[in-house]
Amino acid sequence: MSLLHSNFHYFRKLYIALGLVVFVLLLGVAGYMLLEDYNFLDAVFMTVITVATVGYREVRELDTDGKIFTVFLIIFSIGAFAYAVSVITRYVIEGEFQLYFKHYRVNKEIKQLTDHVIVCGYGRNGRQACEQLRSGNIPFVAIESNPAIIAQMQEEDNILFLEGDATKDEVLLDAGLDRAKALIAALPSDASNVFVVLTARDRNARLKIISRASEDGSEHKLKRAGADNVIMPDKIGGTHMAALITKPDVLEFIDHITGRINIRLEEIMCRDLPERMRNKTIRELEIRNKTGANIIGMKTRDGEYLINPDPATPMLPDTKLFVLGTQEQVMQFREIIRQSL
Numbered sequence: 001m002s003l004l005h006s007n008f009h010y011f012r013k014l015y016i017a018l019g020l021v022v023f024v025l026l027l028g029v030a031g032y033m034l035l036e037d038y039n040f041l042d043a044v045f046m047t048v049i050t051v052a053t054v055g056y057r058e059v060r061e062l063d064t065d066g067k068i069f070t071v072f073l074i075i076f077s078i079g080a081f082a083y084a085v086s087v088i089t090r091y092v093i094e095g096e097f098q099l100y101f102k103h104y105r106v107n108k109e110i111k112q113l114t115d116h117v118i119v120c121g122y123g124r125n126g127r128q129a130c131e132q133l134r135s136g137n138i139p140f141v142a143i144e145s146n147p148a149i150i151a152q153m154q155e156e157d158n159i160l161f162l163e164g165d166a167t168k169d170e171v172l173l174d175a176g177l178d179r180a181k182a183l184i185a186a187l188p189s190d191a192s193n194v195f196v197v198l199t200a201r202d203r204n205a206r207l208k209i210i211s212r213a214s215e216d217g218s219e220h221k222l223k224r225a226g227a228d229n230v231i232m233p234d235k236i237g238g239t240h241m242a243a244l245i246t247k248p249d250v251l252e253f254i255d256h257i258t259g260r261i262n263i264r265l266e267e268i269m270c271r272d273l274p275e276r277m278r279n280k281t282i283r284e285l286e287i288r289n290k291t292g293a294n295i296i297g298m299k300t301r302d303g304e305y306l307i308n309p310d311p312a313t314p315m316l317p318d319t320k321l322f323v324l325g326t327q328e329q330v331m332q333f334r335e336i337i338r339q340s341l
Contacts, residue, residue, distance in 0.1 A: 017084035024051060024077045031073065036066045051077035106160050110174070113139055113160075115181040120166035120196050122149050125212050125233055126186035130159065141175045167195040172203065182208040185227070190218035194225050201226025264330040265296075270319040273337060283311035291332040293325030 028047030032038045038046060042059045049056045050073055062070060116139040119126050126142065133140045142161040144150055153161050164171035166187060177183070183200045185193040193211045200207055211227040213219050219230045243251045270278060277285060282295055298306040301318035315321070323330060 013087050017080075017087040020080040021084050024073070024080045028073050028077075031069045032066070035069055036060075036062065047073070050074060051081070107174075110141055110160055110162070110176055113141065113176050114179045116140055116176060116179070118143065118172065118175045118177065118180050118183045118200075119186060120184065120193075121186035121188065121212075122146075122153060122161070123186065123188060126184070129184050129186060134158065141180075143171060143175055167192050167199070169199055169203070172196070172199055177203050177207075180204065180207060182210070185209070185211040185222075187212070188214075190214055190222070194218070194221055197222055197225040197227045264323075264325060264327050266323045266330050266334075267299075268321045268323055268334075268337075270315045270321060271317045273315060277315065277337070278317060279314055281312050281314050282309060285315065287323070287333060290336065291325065291329050293323050293329040293333050295321050296324045297322035 025047055028050060029040070029043040032043040032046050033040065036043075036046075038059060046059055050070055053074065117133055119129050119133070119140055119142045122130065122142045122144040123146075126144075130140060130142055140160070142153070142159060143164060143166040144153060144161060145163065145165050150161075150163050153159060162171060162175055164174070166172065166185075177200060183196070185196040185200075187193050187196065190213055193213065197209055197211055200209055209227045210229045210231065211222045213222055213230050213232050214234065216232075219232065222230045240251070285295075287293055287295055296308060298309045298313065299320040299322075300306065301316065306313070323333060325333070
């Protein structure tokens with residue numbers, strides 16, 4: 001179900017209620033014109049005073065058929081108007097009207113997003129991914145189809161989400177697939193994640209796709225479908241628990257770094273550096289002296305990772321830097337880059 005269909009769902013009962021009211025009025029006008037030979041104006045007047053039960057005098061004396069029709073019209077109109085009043089009251093009291101406009105606002109914000117992340121599935125893994133994206137101030141849209149989870153998401157004010165099946169093309173397009181920079185497939189079913197990855201890769205070739213997998217055999221299928229990375233939470237969890245026994249302090253130190261909001265581990269492309277900083281060595285950049293941040297790793301143009309690179313290593317255009325520091329230190333480094341451009 002797309003956001004448009006979700007909005008229609010909220011207003012469907014209201015549409016039915018208003019339709020019944022209009023139907024009663026049209027039925028009354030048509031009935032009096034056919035049975036009593038009233039002209040249009042007299043039929044409208046007679047219908048309105050009948051359904052409103054105001055007690056005005058009839059246009060002229062009704063015959064037997066007219067009286068029987070009037071009785072049924074009154075009974076039917078009472079039911080229709082009672083239903084309409086109950087629906088409208090529910091929208092006002094239960095807040096469904098406000099909920100509709102909240103969905104309208106969310107839909108408008110999603111249409112304005114660019115270079116955002118789409119998270120398919122708001123279960124355990126999807127929720128954790130969204131929390132990390134939120135802490136990094138990265139815009140994202142979550143897609144979920146479970147009504148119980150959706151009810152929880154509606155209570156959160158700081159999340160953009162769509163109610164729908166992420167394996168459907170139209171739902172992914174509603175989430176801005178063509179404008180997104182990355183997609184996380186975190187659905188509970190590996191088969192569903194394969195469908196999501198296939199659709200996403202076909203619609204957006206430049207998209208960064210990360211998928212969750214449960215079965216060992218699914219990793220290969222997901223990569224063939226177009227996933228850049230496949231994460232198996234169960235394997236990672238087991239490795240993490242074993243590492244807490246073999247290297248507890250090291251792992252806790254890493255968890256401390258990655259878990260603290262004030263600690264940032266950022267990746268920066270050397271081609272984004274200003275001209276005067278390119279092709280210089282790490283020593284010549286003096287990042288540590290100027291900002292306090294540290295270049296702890298690099299990724300070469302050939303995909304090779306260098307841990308704790310030598311200070312004499314040059315900053316080639318296709319190289320990626322991994323910078324570790326506090327949030328203020330990393331922001332200061334980025335500010336130096338921005339001012340030098």
